[in-house]
Amino acid sequence: MPLDTSTYSLALLRLDGRRWNELRNIHAQISTQAAADGSSYLEMGNTKVLCTVTGPAEGRQSGQRGGKDNEAKVEVEIGFAGFSGLERRKRKNDKRTSEMQHTLETAYSSLLLTHLYPHSTITLNIHILSQDGSLLAACINAATLALIDAGIPMTDYLVACTAASSATSAESDNSDPLLDLNNLEEQELSFLTVGTLGRSDRVSVLIMETRVRMERVEGMLAVGIDGCKRMREILDRVVKEYGQRFS
Amino acid sequence: MPQEAQISVNERAFIQDALKEQLRLDGRAFDAFRPLELTFGDEYGVADVQLGKTRVIARISVDVTTPLPERKFDGVFQIITEFSPMASPAFEVGRPTNAEVVLSRILEKAIRRSNALDTESLCIIAGLKCFALRADVHVIDHDGGLIDASCIAVMAALQHFRRPDVLVEGEKATVLSIRERDPIPLSILHQPLCVTFSYFEEGELFLVDSNLAEEQVRDGEVIITMNRHGEVCQIAKYGGAPVEPYALFNLTSLALQKVKEMSKFIQERLDEDAKRRNAGGLLAELSAENDRPFDRPVG
Numbered sequence: 174m175p176l177d178t179s180t181y182s183l184a185l186l187r188l189d190g191r192r193w194n195e196l197r198n199i200h201a202q203i204s205t206q207a208a209a210d211g212s213s214y215l216e217m218g219n220t221k222v223l224c225t226v227t228g229p230a231e232g233r234q235s236g237q238r239g240g241k242d243n244e245a246k247v248e249v250e251i252g253f254a255g256f257s258g259l260e261r262r263k264r265k266n267d268k269r270t271s272e273m274q275h276t277l278e279t280a281y282s283s284l285l286l287t288h289l290y291p292h293s294t295i296t297l298n299i300h301i302l303s304q305d306g307s308l309l310a311a312c313i314n315a316a317t318l319a320l321i322d323a324g325i326p327m328t329d330y331l332v333a334c335t336a337a338s339s340a341t342s343a344e345s346d347n348s349d350p351l352l353d354l355n356n357l358e359e360q361e362l363s364f365l366t367v368g369t370l371g372r373s374d375r376v377s378v379l380i381m382e383t384r385v386r387m388e389r390v391e392g393m394l395a396v397g398i399d400g401c402k403r404m405r406e407i408l409d410r411v412v413k414e415y416g417q418r419f420s
Numbered sequence: 421m422p423q424e425a426q427i428s429v430n431e432r433a434f435i436q437d438a439l440k441e442q443l444r445l446d447g448r449a450f451d452a453f454r455p456l457e458l459t460f461g462d463e464y465g466v467a468d469v470q471l472g473k474t475r476v477i478a479r480i481s482v483d484v485t486t487p488l489p490e491r492k493f494d495g496v497f498q499i500i501t502e503f504s505p506m507a508s509p510a511f512e513v514g515r516p517t518n519a520e521v522v523l524s525r526i527l528e529k530a531i532r533r534s535n536a537l538d539t540e541s542l543c544i545i546a547g548l549k550c551f552a553l554r555a556d557v558h559v560i561d562h563d564g565g566l567i568d569a570s571c572i573a574v575m576a577a578l579q580h581f582r583r584p585d586v587l588v589e590g591e592k593a594t595v596l597s598i599r600e601r602d603p604i605p606l607s608i609l610h611q612p613l614c615v616t617f618s619y620f621e622e623g624e625l626f627l628v629d630s631n632l633a634e635e636q637v638r639d640g641e642v643i644i645t646m647n648r649h650g651e652v653c654q655i656a657k658y659g660g661a662p663v664e665p666y667a668l669f670n671l672t673s674l675a676l677q678k679v680k681e682m683s684k685f686i687q688e689r690l691d692e693d694a695k696r697r698n699a700g701g702l703l704a705e706l707s708a709e710n711d712r713p714f715d716r717p718v719g
Binding site: 283 | 518521522524525528529533534535623639640642646650651652653654655656657658659660661662663664665668669672673676
């Protein structure tokens with residue numbers, strides 16, 4: 174066990190001084206790249222992500238333009254900067270990246286109104302500049318902002334957040350769920366990433382990778398959904414502030 | 421790139437309308453698996469799973485290597501999935517489809533990351549020698565439910581597998597063949613099994629173990645991996661139509677029930693196989709009698 178989070182139960186403060194239901198500092202900007210059709214930059218604590226959207230445009234390969242049934246196809250590319258992690262190395266676990274790409278592709282192809290753009294491709298390019306936990310959540314939030322900037326119609330914001338269960342021992346019942354994890358917490362606790370559709374509670378993305386008692390899932394999910402709602406307000410404020418420039 | 425044949429508009433409408441009337445095309449209940457069949461090969465560690473028309477074979481093999489420098493006390497365990505073009509025209513060798521990436525990631529998370537196999541027990545001499553265990557998953561026939569079938573196949577094969585015994589003298593390790601010493605079963609810490617739920621009607625309707633046609637029509641899927649002790653090892657819902665959170669809690673309890681049934685089934689099959697291998701039991705082995713014909717007169 175790399176570090177000790179048992180101190181949490183003493184002061185109810187986490188390693189970085191947050192309480193259980195606090196999000197990290199979030200800073201977001203949209204329209205950061207002039208050349209792209211839509212772009213955004215998002216910081217969740219020390220996780221920093223840059224996202225650009227190209228399209229709806231004709232697909233790169235001439236043989237397969239767009240998706241099936243006269244719908245636009247959503248493509249996602251995730252790139253890691255060499256300096257993003259603690260150690261500078263090539264990512265060996267490439268399946269993890271393709272899984273993240275697959276998650277974003279399926280999540281957005283059902284969320285975006287893709288039938289408005291038949292035979293076209295919407296490409297999302299995500300660059301990870303710095304990794305400190307909640308990576309998938311940051312990617313989803315950045316992608317939502319970039320798609321809004323690109324003006325691609327969607328039904329609501331897709332926002333994501335991570336939540337964990339703080340108890341390390343299986344017996345103790347008085348465990349607080351934690352919201353928005355950083356890298357150290359992610360390595361030690363069992364956590365899930367939940368993505369909800371805007372104001373509703375409806376869950377669009379749910380990924381949990383670590384073993385946890387069945388009863389804990391409910392609490393983690395509830396806290397995660399609550400975090401998503403706050404995240405939506407933050408992203409909404411960013412979009413509206415940007416929009417005021419044009420009023 | 422070859423693709424799975426698209427389901428026709430009529431067929432799609434037919435399946436959806438039937439589901440609205442609480443009917444599945446093969447007449448199953450919504451929470452029922454297709455008939456599951458599990459057979460073991462003559463060798464240890466070969467499991468053949470048939471789930472309806474879907475067929476998956478898992479095979480465990482073992483080798484001796486040096487452990488990874490950052491994990492000196494652990495053996496190596498990897499799961500390799502292969503979609504053969506025999507199973508479906510959509511599969512190509514050497515180019516993993518999205519389905520293949522998802523399958524191998526889910527197996528990785530469900531079995532490897534949840535520590536189903538105690539990799540420390542595969543260590544022979546710390547830092548020098550360890551067993552490298554390899555699980556090859558071959559999809560032989562594809563009619564949906566690949567993840568569930570593959571997970572059953574790998575877990576059954578792991579429980580069935582016996583590794584050769586080793587004799588360690590100082591820095592020297594000798595692997596003893598099966599003839600010299602009885603092989604040893606692996607130490608399995610828990611048995612995760614996957615249950616895939618497909619949902620329809622904007623998340624109002626859930627099906628267990630959908631076949632290929634239902635998979636093509638569905639709005640999305642939720643893959644839940646649990647063990648029979650009620651621990652969730654992995655949940656994956658990659659996008660798709662959004663669902664109410666309380667529906668997800670119902671799914672975990674339904675998954676637990678299914679996982680309990682399946683682990684019981686696997687255990688029964690393992691016991692049957694053990695009985696078959698050990699025909700006559702200890703008495704037959706210790707008996708001094710030979711298979712000599714007695715009725716022939718001597719001389």
